[in-house]
Amino acid sequence: MSTSSPRPVAVLGGNRVPFARSGGAYAKATNADLLTTTIDGLVARFGLAGERVGEVVAGAVLKHARDWNLARECVLGTSLDPTTPAYDLQQACGTGLEAAILVANKIALGQIDSGIAGGTDTASDAPMAFSDDLRGVLMRLNRAKTPMDRAKIIASIRPGHLTPSVPQNVEPRTGMSMGEHMAITAKEWGITREAQDELAVASHRNLAAAYDRGFFDDLVTPYLGLSRDGNLRPDTTVEKLASLAPVFGKGEGATMTAGNSTPLTDGASAVLLSTAEWAADHRITPLAWFVDGQAAAVDYVNGGDGLLTAPIFAVPAMLARQGLTLADFDFYEIHEAFASTVLVTLAAWEDEAFCRDRLGLPGALGSIDRSKLNVNGSSLAAGHPFAATGGRIVASLAKMLHEKGSGRGLISICAAGGQGVVAILEAA
Amino acid sequence: MGILGSDPYAALLGTPLGKRMVDSLGLPKPATLRRYAVDAPLLDGAALLGWLDDDHPIADRIRTIFDVEGIEVGDPFDTLPAAAVIVDLSGIAEPGDLERFRAVVAPSLKRLKSSGRVLVIGRPESSATTPAQAAARRALVGATKSVAKEMRAGGTANLLLVAEGADDQIEAAVRFLLSGRSAYVSGQVIEVSGGSAPVERTEWTQPLAGKVAVVTGAARGIGAAIAEVLARDGATIVAVDVPAAGEALARVANQLRGTALQADVTAPDAGERIVDHAHLRHGGLDIVVHNAGITRDKLLANTDEARWASVLGVNLESILRMNDAILGPRGLRDGGRMVLVSSIAGIAGNRGQTNYGASKAGVIGLTTFLGRDAQLRSRGITVNAVAPGFIETEMTGAVPFATREIGRRLNSLQQGGLPVDVAETIAWLSQDANAGVSGQVVRVCGQSLIGA
Numbered sequence: 001m002s003t004s005s006p007r008p009v010a011v012l013g014g015n016r017v018p019f020a021r022s023g024g025a026y027a028k029a030t031n032a033d034l035l036t037t038t039i040d041g042l043v044a045r046f047g048l049a050g051e052r053v054g055e056v057v058a059g060a061v062l063k064h065a066r067d068w069n070l071a072r073e074c075v076l077g078t079s080l081d082p083t084t085p086a087y088d089l090q091q092a093c094g095t096g097l098e099a100a101i102l103v104a105n106k107i108a109l110g111q112i113d114s115g116i117a118g119g120t121d122t123a124s125d126a127p128m129a130f131s132d133d134l135r136g137v138l139m140r141l142n143r144a145k146t147p148m149d150r151a152k153i154i155a156s157i158r159p160g161h162l163t164p165s166v167p168q169n170v171e172p173r174t175g176m177s178m179g180e181h182m183a184i185t186a187k188e189w190g191i192t193r194e195a196q197d198e199l200a201v202a203s204h205r206n207l208a209a210a211y212d213r214g215f216f217d218d219l220v221t222p223y224l225g226l227s228r229d230g231n232l233r234p235d236t237t238v239e240k241l242a243s244l245a246p247v248f249g250k251g252e253g254a255t256m257t258a259g260n261s262t263p264l265t266d267g268a269s270a271v272l273l274s275t276a277e278w279a280a281d282h283r284i285t286p287l288a289w290f291v292d293g294q295a296a297a298v299d300y301v302n303g304g305d306g307l308l309t310a311p312i313f314a315v316p317a318m319l320a321r322q323g324l325t326l327a328d329f330d331f332y333e334i335h336e337a338f339a340s341t342v343l344v345t346l347a348a349w350e351d352e353a354f355c356r357d358r359l360g361l362p363g364a365l366g367s368i369d370r371s372k373l374n375v376n377g378s379s380l381a382a383g384h385p386f387a388a389t390g391g392r393i394v395a396s397l398a399k400m401l402h403e404k405g406s407g408r409g410l411i412s413i414c415a416a417g418g419q420g421v422v423a424i425l426e427a428a
Numbered sequence: 429m430g431i432l433g434s435d436p437y438a439a440l441l442g443t444p445l446g447k448r449m450v451d452s453l454g455l456p457k458p459a460t461l462r463r464y465a466v467d468a469p470l471l472d473g474a475a476l477l478g479w480l481d482d483d484h485p486i487a488d489r490i491r492t493i494f495d496v497e498g499i500e501v502g503d504p505f506d507t508l509p510a511a512a513v514i515v516d517l518s519g520i521a522e523p524g525d526l527e528r529f530r531a532v533v534a535p536s537l538k539r540l541k542s543s544g545r546v547l548v549i550g551r552p553e554s555s556a557t558t559p560a561q562a563a564a565r566r567a568l569v570g571a572t573k574s575v576a577k578e579m580r581a582g583g584t585a586n587l588l589l590v591a592e593g594a595d596d597q598i599e600a601a602v603r604f605l606l607s608g609r610s611a612y613v614s615g616q617v618i619e620v621s622g623g624s625a626p627v628e629r630t631e632w633t634q635p636l637a638g639k640v641a642v643v644t645g646a647a648r649g650i651g652a653a654i655a656e657v658l659a660r661d662g663a664t665i666v667a668v669d670v671p672a673a674g675e676a677l678a679r680v681a682n683q684l685r686g687t688a689l690q691a692d693v694t695a696p697d698a699g700e701r702i703v704d705h706a707h708l709r710h711g712g713l714d715i716v717v718h719n720a721g722i723t724r725d726k727l728l729a730n731t732d733e734a735r736w737a738s739v740l741g742v743n744l745e746s747i748l749r750m751n752d753a754i755l756g757p758r759g760l761r762d763g764g765r766m767v768l769v770s771s772i773a774g775i776a777g778n779r780g781q782t783n784y785g786a787s788k789a790g791v792i793g794l795t796t797f798l799g800r801d802a803q804l805r806s807r808g809i810t811v812n813a814v815a816p817g818f819i820e821t822e823m824t825g826a827v828p829f830a831t832r833e834i835g836r837r838l839n840s841l842q843q844g845g846l847p848v849d850v851a852e853t854i855a856w857l858s859q860d861a862n863a864g865v866s867g868q869v870v871r872v873c874g875q876s877l878i879g880a
Contacts, residue, residue, distance in 0.1 A: 041675075043682055045688055047685070047686060217691060221678055222671065222675050283708060284708075
């Protein structure tokens with residue numbers, strides 16, 4: 001057995017299409033279209049046409065049955081060497097980041113030298129299924145042996161059977177939407193409407209400023225006529241957002257609106273990772289090192305934890321392993337599923353009792369310098385095509401670290417099912 | 429090719445009824461032009477070679493090319509069909525010597541096959557030593573341009589002026605003007621001067637092998653064709669276009685196995701980014717094609733400041749700014765090539781295109797200046813421009829039918845050119861072997877009547 005130590009893993013760059021509001025510019029694009037285009041944009045940026053990379057790992061959250069081999073089918077549609085292997089992966093909104101962790105791990109172990117991690121989602125082309133009743137009928141029809149049997153079975157179909165089964169943005173075990181879950185957690189932590197709206201405005205302003213200074217010129221490839229994220233509202237203000245009615249939570253204390261929650265979005269992203277040697281061989285300058293990754297989950301069904309609070313638990317575990325504190329970062333990328341998700345995460349880390357009782361720490365994990373938070377915007381402005389968010393963040397953060405020339409960045413992404421995926425990058 | 433299909437008149441000519449109609453009405457009959465293919469011969473038939481008197485060093489050099497290519501050299505006074513006639517008149521001293529032009533070319537014309545070539549070799553008027561010599565040398569310009577208008581069936585006629593001392597620099601130009609690469613170049617005067625020691629050996633089917641070429645505006649149209657032809661000739665392509673064109677740009681880069689660089693050429697750091705990308709990703713920079721350009725057409729009376737500024741900004745000022753980096757110490761390597769895309773509108777002007785015409789004329793001024801820059805010449809860097817005439821692109825496809833038909837037919841070849849014709853000329857200007865051609869503006873216009 002080999003005893004070689006893990007190899008450093010470089011983030012070389014990324015690509016994504018501008019994210020579109022559901023039913024917008026990508027209304028007719030499939031997950032396969034989005035992911036193929038995104039990988040091809042990455043290939044073009046790095047001159048990889050005709051090359052075989054070690055592995056392509058990608059996934060989608062809203063996925064058609066026909067897309068059972070999505071990543072590999074997309075690879076065959078790109079300019080990559082068709083002998084590039086690929087597999088699908090799915091961990092709700094953590095899909096993109098988890099894909100990067102898996103690629104990084106294989107590179108670190110010496111199993112591959114390079115890889116592409118990606119994710120795609122479209123709420124415009126969501127799969128619909130026959131109702132379970134109709135499926136039962138059709139399965140019986142398939143098994144029927146005589147024409148008479150078949151006729152009887154067909155005659156048993158009722159109009160009610162024809163209502164399709166549409167995937168819903170709800171937790172199967174609670175029947176509550178993610179927003180409704182988050183509204184409860186936000187209320188528990190006393191997150192104010194004003195704080196949420198301020199965070200949302202900052203997200204839009206930061207993202208718009210990043211586009212204006214050309215930050216995304218080598219991170220985004222326009223698609224179907226869209227060159228900036230369709231959800232971006234550069235001129236939004238706290239006043240404008242204050243006029244919106246709450247959509248999640250009930251009554252007096254409801255604070256979550258369409259303005260401080262992410263909309264359903266379509267898009268895809270991909271990140272290129274490799275060893276330092278592979279990068280040098282291809283004359284590509286690494287932007288950052290992929291240092292570590294961690295997943296966690298909470299029992300939001302029977303336990304008291306909020307659905308989207310798992311990253312609160314994942315981060316301290318990863319920091320302890322790395323011997324780092326929360327203050328040791330130059331950039332914090334906390335995925336804005338909702339503005340309140342970010343604010344609850346920060347509040348929990350600042351709460352001495354919570355950190356002591358729930359995280360097993362001697363005191364509060366600490367507070368962060370807000371000027372280092374989501375400095376080029378995040379999901380509230382860009383939108384959030386579930387599986388594509390991880391790749392968006394990894395590529396952007398790697399570039400930010402490269403621009404700065406030093407330092408560390410923390411990524412925190414919450415996911416359905418009470419999960420969270422977090423990671424650390426370091427400037428290369 | 430889809431673009432050919434956009435010329436319904438040419439399609440009509442392809443039908444028996446259409447051909448009879450055109451014949452009886454005496455309408456123009458555009459020929460299918462002989463275009464370059466990697467495996468095509470330099471000429472698809474014999475070459476006729478004539479000269480003035482006993483001393484004919486340039487004709488001898490051209491004969492050597494034919495020997496290498498296995499092309500039969502026929503006697504101008506024979507009667508067999510031929511693919512080209514070349515007459516070396518570098519030695520003419522007075523108008524009386526011009527009879528030799530008539531004597532060689534006149535009988536040959538009727539023997540030329542379709543897409544035939546007339547290539548006249550002369551010396552620049554500027555270095556003439558007597559009034560009679562200057563007059564005779566200049567006379568060749570008028571003679572060649574007139575013959576170009578007399579050519580039929582896709583034939584072209586061009587004049588190559590070889591400066592004293594540059595006889596060993598002509599091979600790339602001669603090959604270009606005889607081959608299908610110059611399908612849509614006719615009535616042109618090209619000067620070969622100075623240059624460095626001739627390249628020992630050129631692989632003529634991969635003349636750009638090992639070169640790194642940047643093409644701006646490469647996402648579509650003429651820019652995409654330039655990238656494709658440079659890649660075919662062996663270059664590694666850095667395809668540059670504005671971020672908004674990224675989707676098409678990625679397709680071009682992947683198809684050519686190059687890299688895509690999304691950059692707005694008007695950004696202050698565009699030149700730096702291009703140079704950095706070429707160095708970091710490809711180890712250097714050998715060829716730059718300034719092709720990116722826009723139109724914002726309006727009569728001058730209706731042109732506001734924004735329309736004026738954007739066209740001048742993209743088409744001219746961006747090149748000046750990017751050149752700070754591209755011609756700087758980390759930019760083009762010694763022996764590098766720069767080609768700028770001008771336009772016939774920059775030569776003749778065009779109604780409703782005052783801003784565009786100004787920018788494209790500015791490109792010519794810039795080319796002429798840089799082409800004679802002593803420091804660049806000492807580094808072996810050449811700077812040339814191409815000026816396309818009517819080229820069949822998406823842009824010209826949007827022009828109203830009648831205007832488009834006029835633009836298409838008002839040239840000696842009676843048809844629009846293809847993006848590949850512009851690209852072939854640029855690829856030729858990018859060759860190492862073309863070290864003696866600098867500061868030239870080569871029109872790719874089928875000898876358009878406009879601006880002639």
